[in-house]
Amino acid sequence: MPPWAWRRAAGTLPEPAGFFADARLPLADHEIRHYGQIVAVVVAETLEQARDAAARVEVACETRPPNADFGRAKRHAVRPPEIPGLPLGRVIAKPEDVDIEAALAASEVRVEATYDVPPRHHMMMEPHAAVAAWDDGKLTIYSGTQGPVAHAMELAAVLGVPPADVHVISPYVGGGFGGKAFTWAPAMLAAAAARALGRPVKIVTSREQLFTVTGHRAASSQTIGLGAYRDGRLHAIKHHTVSESLVEDPGYRAAQKYYATPNAHIELSITPGMNLPPATIMRAPGDEAGSYALESAMDELADRLGMDPIELRVKNHLANTLIGGIPYASKHLEECYRVGAERFGWSRRPARPGSLTDGDDLVGMGMATAVLDAGRAPTTARVTFRPDGTATVACATSDAGTGMATIMAMTAARALGVPADRVVPALGDSRLPVAGADDIYGAIGSAATATVTAAILAAAREAIDALVRHAATAEGSPLRGAGDVRYEEGCLIGAGTCTGAGEARHEKGRLIGAGTSIGFGELLGLTGTAEIGADGTSTAPDDGHAHASYAAHFCEVRVNRWTREPRLSRFTTVVDAGAILNAVTARNQITGGVLFGLAAALCEEGRVEAATGRISNADLAGYLLPVSADAVEIDVHFLDHPDTGLGPAGARGIGELGTVGAAAAFANAVFNATGVRVRTLPITVDKLLG
Numbered sequence: 001m002p003p004w005a006w007r008r009a010a011g012t013l014p015e016p017a018g019f020f021a022d023a024r025l026p027l028a029d030h031e032i033r034h035y036g037q038i039v040a041v042v043v044a045e046t047l048e049q050a051r052d053a054a055a056r057v058e059v060a061c062e063t064r065p066p067n068a069d070f071g072r073a074k075r076h077a078v079r080p081p082e083i084p085g086l087p088l089g090r091v092i093a094k095p096e097d098v099d100i101e102a103a104l105a106a107s108e109v110r111v112e113a114t115y116d117v118p119p120r121h122h123m124m125m126e127p128h129a130a131v132a133a134w135d136d137g138k139l140t141i142y143s144g145t146q147g148p149v150a151h152a153m154e155l156a157a158v159l160g161v162p163p164a165d166v167h168v169i170s171p172y173v174g175g176g177f178g179g180k181a182f183t184w185a186p187a188m189l190a191a192a193a194a195r196a197l198g199r200p201v202k203i204v205t206s207r208e209q210l211f212t213v214t215g216h217r218a219a220s221s222q223t224i225g226l227g228a229y230r231d232g233r234l235h236a237i238k239h240h241t242v243s244e245s246l247v248e249d250p251g252y253r254a255a256q257k258y259y260a261t262p263n264a265h266i267e268l269s270i271t272p273g274m275n276l277p278p279a280t281i282m283r284a285p286g287d288e289a290g291s292y293a294l295e296s297a298m299d300e301l302a303d304r305l306g307m308d309p310i311e312l313r314v315k316n317h318l319a320n321t322l323i324g325g326i327p328y329a330s331k332h333l334e335e336c337y338r339v340g341a342e343r344f345g346w347s348r349r350p351a352r353p354g355s356l357t358d359g360d361d362l363v364g365m366g367m368a369t370a371v372l373d374a375g376r377a378p379t380t381a382r383v384t385f386r387p388d389g390t391a392t393v394a395c396a397t398s399d400a401g402t403g404m405a406t407i408m409a410m411t412a413a414r415a416l417g418v419p420a421d422r423v424v425p426a427l428g429d430s431r432l433p434v435a436g437a438d439d440i441y442g443a444i445g446s447a448a449t450a451t452v453t454a455a456i457l458a459a460a461r462e463a464i465d466a467l468v469r470h471a472a473t474a475e476g477s478p479l480r481g482a483g484d485v486r487y488e489e490g491c492l493i494g495a496g497t498c499t500g501a502g503e504a505r506h507e508k509g510r511l512i513g514a515g516t517s518i519g520f521g522e523l524l525g526l527t528g529t530a531e532i533g534a535d536g537t538s539t540a541p542d543d544g545h546a547h548a549s550y551a552a553h554f555c556e557v558r559v560n561r562w563t564r565e566p567r568l569s570r571f572t573t574v575v576d577a578g579a580i581l582n583a584v585t586a587r588n589q590i591t592g593g594v595l596f597g598l599a600a601a602l603c604e605e606g607r608v609e610a611a612t613g614r615i616s617n618a619d620l621a622g623y624l625l626p627v628s629a630d631a632v633e634i635d636v637h638f639l640d641h642p643d644t645g646l647g648p649a650g651a652r653g654i655g656e657l658g659t660v661g662a663a664a665a666f667a668n669a670v671f672n673a674t675g676v677r678v679r680t681l682p683i684t685v686d687k688l689l690g
């Protein structure tokens with residue numbers, strides 16, 4: 001089986017990962033395609049020895065001038081090959097044969113501009129790292145991954161062993177952001193080296209190597225054309241992108257799900273064969289860059305029309321998907337605008353750019369919309385009662401720092417009617433339940449909560465049924481033959497033998513006050529049963545509706561009038577993401593996402609040396625990330641309207657939502673402060689001078 005033969009990473013992700021799996025295989029041939037590519041692996045007793053030995057490796061190679069300059073390459077971009085089953089890269093038009101230039105020309109008011117986004121790297125705290133050990137031809141690998149089962153399948157394919165012979169253990173993941181969605185060289189090489197040596201091998205990438213031996217968000221250049229009537233209604237949307245890679249498709253990800261228009265034209269061209277490390281998905285792939293461009297262009301249009309940016313957006317509300325006309329379920333975006341404007345104080349926004357000052361600061365306010373498709377993938381979870389009075393809830397997904405373990409325990413606890421501290425979550429292990437050979441669900445596509453909770457709720461129902469049957473029939477059960485046994489809050493109650501049940505109460509699975517109620521732990525102890533459990537599954541929703549999460553971001557910036565340094569001063573976001581299951585973990589996701597997006601706006605940029613393809617700022621001194629001093633408290637408000645069409649918990653995805661639109665809100669605020677429209681990220685001082 002080739003490495004790309006496994007199918008889908010998540011219900012919401014159109015990429016099957018296959019079309020760039022080749023690029024992730026290390027040491028596959030003798031071609032050096034990019035600076036920093038792995039050409040050898042050195043294994044030693046200590047890290048210091050290995051590093052020293054690696055530094056002594058001499059590589060003899062012929063050199064050619066690299067194709068590493070995206071700014072040059074994009075002038076020769078080509079239409080990507082069609083990939084069966086993949087909408088990426090296709091021309092998406094409505095109607096099919098729309099003449100978008102004519103539609104724009106016929107519009108009363110037009111804006112058209114190009115927005116450039118540089119390459120960006122997943123700088124999660126924990127680098128890619130793996131410890132691999134073989135035993136009797138079977139691999140056990142401790143490796144940070146967002147999808148343990150997918151990781152096992154990819155490793156099996158690369159190593160030429162059956163997937164069942166690879167056991168991936170990944171209980172804690174120190175951040176992924178898409179960088180750990182797929183399998184990269186460090187884990188593959190740890191496994192290969194351990195097999196060759198017959199000893200365990202540990203590989204940890206250095207911070208510098210993270211820029212070159214694992215993927216990144218591809219650079220993109222987006223041309224947006226908007227045509228409108230004078231009253232603000234859109235007549236045409238053109239969203240044409242050139243990207244380094246098919247993975248990053250901002251037009252497809254953004255333009256078709258924001259605004260209603262009779263004419264839309266979305267197109268992607270790519271610059272194949274660049275001598276750069278391979279691109280991959282990164283938090284809100286396409287959506288983040290796409291929303292920056294589209295929501296900046298909407299701000300430019302509002303300015304051109306002399307219209308409030310919120311009014312322009314409300315006027316172009318999208319009730320059904322632009323392509324296909326499928327109605328959106330549970331869309332409360334207008335409420336986000338209204339509540340957000342109120343909380344933020346949008347009415348105080350100066351209408352004229354550059355007109356509000358505070359001491360040496362030019363103050364500006366901007367807003368942007370965030371839309372992120374919401375999905376639910378197939379997977380299985382298992383809920384199990386144990387004799388010690390605890391229950392386990394297990395699923396082969398992973399917790400990449402999002403709080404999934406908490407959500408799993410909470411969801412099972414609620415379904416079982418017991419306190420969360422009596423539920424033990426198990427995840428991050430490829431041997432845990434998963435739906436089937438082709439369903440390899442991981443923490444991807446902001447779909448984990450909707451997916452996993454649906455499976456857990458179904459499993460809990462089945463497990464309770466199995467427990468009740470067990471209580472009524474098992475040898476040793478005090479409720480055996482007791483008639484209608486029912487389950488309540490961790491206890492089993494036999495109606496038929498009920499005497500004085502009014503006084504009986506149960507706490508923490510123990511019966512207090514005697515009677516006919518028995519805690520499940522005690523029951524399993526009496527029947528000598530190690531566990532009673534059941535599986536539950538989640539499937540993709542089929543309620544005939546489209547589902548998406550929304551947010552309205554409001555940003556205030558201060559730009560020093562002398563140094564032109566832009567600083568974030570306030571940020572409010574109002575989020576419509578269905579039911580919020582845990583306010584703490586949800587708020588953390590949105591806050592982290594917003595800061596992720598502001599990082600794109602303010603500082604993050606992989607700089608490629610055109611002459612060599614070297615990433616010249618490949619460390620945390622040169623690659624700027626925002627720090628606490630750059631942040632302010634993000635005001636996050638959830639509307640909390642359950643979307644039960646997507647799943648029984650009513651929750652939609654939030655992991656990637658915060659970053660969508662955040663850079664546009666910042667850029668629009670910078671325009672409002674200064675009158676300068678920055679169309680190339682990041683928005684650095686030099687771009688605000690002059």
Ligand code: MOS
Nearest residue numbers: 178282283444445
């Ligand atoms: Mo996220 S880029 O789907 O891991």
